Amino acid sequence: MMQDTTTNTLTSGNVTIPVIDFSLFTTNPEECARQVGEASQNIGFFYLKNHGLPQDLIDKMFNVSENFFQRPLESKTKHMIGPDNTGYSPMKSETLDPETQTQGDLKEAYNARKGSIDDDITLFFAQGDKELQAKVGEFFKGLHNLARNVMQCFAIALQVPEAAGGRHYFDGSHQWEASSGTTLRFLHYPQQTGDPNTPLAGSHTDYGSITLLMQKDIAGLEVQASRIHKNVPWVAAPVIPNTILVNIADHLQMWTNGLLKSTKHRVMYNPQQLNHSRYSIACFIHANDTTKLDPIPTPLITQEMRAEGVEFEEGRNMTAGEYLDWRLAQTYNFNFDQIPDGTM
Numbered sequence: 001m002m003q004d005t006t007t008n009t010l011t012s013g014n015v016t017i018p019v020i021d022f023s024l025f026t027t028n029p030e031e032c033a034r035q036v037g038e039a040s041q042n043i044g045f046f047y048l049k050n051h052g053l054p055q056d057l058i059d060k061m062f063n064v065s066e067n068f069f070q071r072p073l074e075s076k077t078k079h080m081i082g083p084d085n086t087g088y089s090p091m092k093s094e095t096l097d098p099e100t101q102t103q104g105d106l107k108e109a110y111n112a113r114k115g116s117i118d119d120d121i122t123l124f125f126a127q128g129d130k131e132l133q134a135k136v137g138e139f140f141k142g143l144h145n146l147a148r149n150v151m152q153c154f155a156i157a158l159q160v161p162e163a164a165g166g167r168h169y170f171d172g173s174h175q176w177e178a179s180s181g182t183t184l185r186f187l188h189y190p191q192q193t194g195d196p197n198t199p200l201a202g203s204h205t206d207y208g209s210i211t212l213l214m215q216k217d218i219a220g221l222e223v224q225a226s227r228i229h230k231n232v233p234w235v236a237a238p239v240i241p242n243t244i245l246v247n248i249a250d251h252l253q254m255w256t257n258g259l260l261k262s263t264k265h266r267v268m269y270n271p272q273q274l275n276h277s278r279y280s281i282a283c284f285i286h287a288n289d290t291t292k293l294d295p296i297p298t299p300l301i302t303q304e305m306r307a308e309g310v311e312f313e314e315g316r317n318m319t320a321g322e323y324l325d326w327r328l329a330q331t332y333n334f335n336f337d338q339i340p341d342g343t344m
């Protein structure tokens with residue numbers, strides 16, 4: 001793995017995760033859309049630099065997260081996650097790859113939802129500090145706004161006809177005010193001994209439109225590359241300061257009938273975790289609950305491709321809300337009669 005500063009790409013063999021300068025969105029949206037579209041048809045992941053979110057706000061959010069996860073387990077379990085996907089999920093409670101994992105993910109998480117951002121649940125996460133709670137809301141809205149701009153790039157790259165909304169095609173289906181599965185998730189992979197072959201979070205795709213991810217200090221995320229390069233099964237997605245990593249998730253793959261890739265990824269044990277915790281923050285952007293996941297109007301999807309229905313056959317005829325419920329039911333055990341004791 002090396003960083004090539006001349007071409008702004010990270011390379012591992014022939015596989016690249018591009019770094020896109022998002023100030024292009026303002027100065028040259030067509031070029032920005034071209035780069036986003038290209039990355040999304042290949043690896044399905046790209047970094048954004050100059051994304052517009054203040055770094056001190058991101059740093060503050062990592063601080064809140066650290067303070068929260070340092071609390072005793074009996075405090076964290078006061079707001080347990082349930083089918084509404086809000087609150088605390090303890091170690092091993094989620095299994096992202098149920099077909100191959102023999103134990104749950106070695107992580108704990110705290111989920112905020114748009115609808116819960118002004119509630120006691122988020123206030124509890126922000127240590128009862130109302131100013132900090134407002135910052136969590138500002139952060140979440142900032143990420144949502146960035147995601148809407150990235151979605152404009154997709155609409156441009158997909159050449160959605162003006163009559164169908166053009167570059168604003170996805171605006172209506174990604175409204176802050178609408179009910180949706182959009183979730184801000186704070187993740188903690190505790191300091192631990194481990195085996196480099198054991199995933200801390202199993203291989204999976206994300207369930208929404210796109211995901212925005214911030215990682216801190218400790219790498220571990222790997223992205224499946226075998227689809228574009230058969231000799232490179234996984235490529236590392238390292239921590240690059242001042243960037244946000246974006247990945248295509250299932251809605252976009254279904255809307256484009258596989259033209260854009262919802263790429264599998266996983267978090268592997270990093271030996272640095274012998275002495276350090278790993279923290280990340282993911283913002284899962286979902287379309288409004290009522291949005292259908294059928295192919296969208298774009299000349300890039302031919303009639304044959306529409307008929308073929310490449311992958312995610314299960315998601316066909318579902319709405320975004322139904323699809324999320326279905327995926328969560330497969331990966332969570334919401335029966336917390338026996339709360340895990342926090343050990344591994």
Ligand SMILES: O=C(O)CCC(=O)C(=O)O
Pocket residue numbers: 187201206213215221265266267280282
């Ligand atoms: O922690 C990470 O770096 C990635 C987490 C992730 O992929 C997820 O929660 O869906």
Ligand SMILES: [Fe+2]
Pocket residue numbers: 204205206211265
């Ligand atoms: Fe993920």
